[in-house]
Amino acid sequence: GAVVSQHPSWVICKSGTSVKIECRSLDFQATTMFWYRQFPKQSLMLMATSNEGSKATYEQGVEKDKFLINHASLTLSTLTVTSAHPEDSSFYICSAAPHKQETEAFFGQGTRLTVV
Amino acid sequence: GNSVTQMEGPVTLSEEAFLTINCTYTATGYPSLFWYVQYPGEGLQLLLKATKADDKGSNKGFEATYRKETTSFHLEKGSVQVSDSAVYFCALIGSGNTGKLIFGQGTTLQVKP
Numbered sequence: 001g002a003v004v005s006q007h008p009s010w011v012i013c014k015s016g017t018s019v020k021i022e023c024r025s026l027d028f029q030a031t032t033m034f035w036y037r038q039f040p041k042q043s044l045m046l047m048a049t050s051n052e053g054s055k056a057t058y059e060q061g062v063e064k065d066k067f068l069i070n071h072a073s074l075t076l077s078t079l080t081v082t083s084a085h086p087e088d089s090s091f092y093i094c095s096a097a098p099h100k101q102e103t104e105a106f107f108g109q110g111t112r113l114t115v116v
Numbered sequence: 117g118n119s120v121t122q123m124e125g126p127v128t129l130s131e132e133a134f135l136t137i138n139c140t141y142t143a144t145g146y147p148s149l150f151w152y153v154q155y156p157g158e159g160l161q162l163l164l165k166a167t168k169a170d171d172k173g174s175n176k177g178f179e180a181t182y183r184k185e186t187t188s189f190h191l192e193k194g195s196v197q198v199s200d201s202a203v204y205f206c207a208l209i210g211s212g213n214t215g216k217l218i219f220g221q222g223t224t225l226q227v228k229p
Binding site: 006034041042044049097107109110 | 205215216
């Protein structure tokens, strides 16, 4: 149980285009999902907290107009990188917290984004 | 705010050596503590966790004890294998912060045959 699926696992896009990444909780409901970004050989930095049915909460320094987050259902959150540029190339990872369970979070397998 | 500090790597050990990766934290209240492992090119896997003081988390020969008096959660393994080579992240979820993990900077472990 407690499987989180992230899609795609990798994507290459041209500079200026937009890319959508999906994060699904397959066997549980997740009121809250989280999006992280990881640069090579660095730690995971929280970008935003995605709340089902409401606006996402962005961490300081994260551009909300560039990284659009939608959490339309209890099992799906999406991150759209708009007008991507090479500096947006990174590893993006989502996690999901089961409803009313604060001591656990399950991770997707990550998405490697390369902007050329 | 909440934070996690890990020892810097890389840590290089010979097979069957004893492993310790230090982790200390700063948090108000009673956070939950975690160790995650990341193999090259992959996402994160939960290795072990502890949710209250003096709890010991253990898995696959790894263990860590939640020490509130020293605000520490050091990872240990008695005999490492080459397959343990990976990046290890210490993390916490603060009281009342559902699922929101704060990570340490990660420690790379290299185990040589």
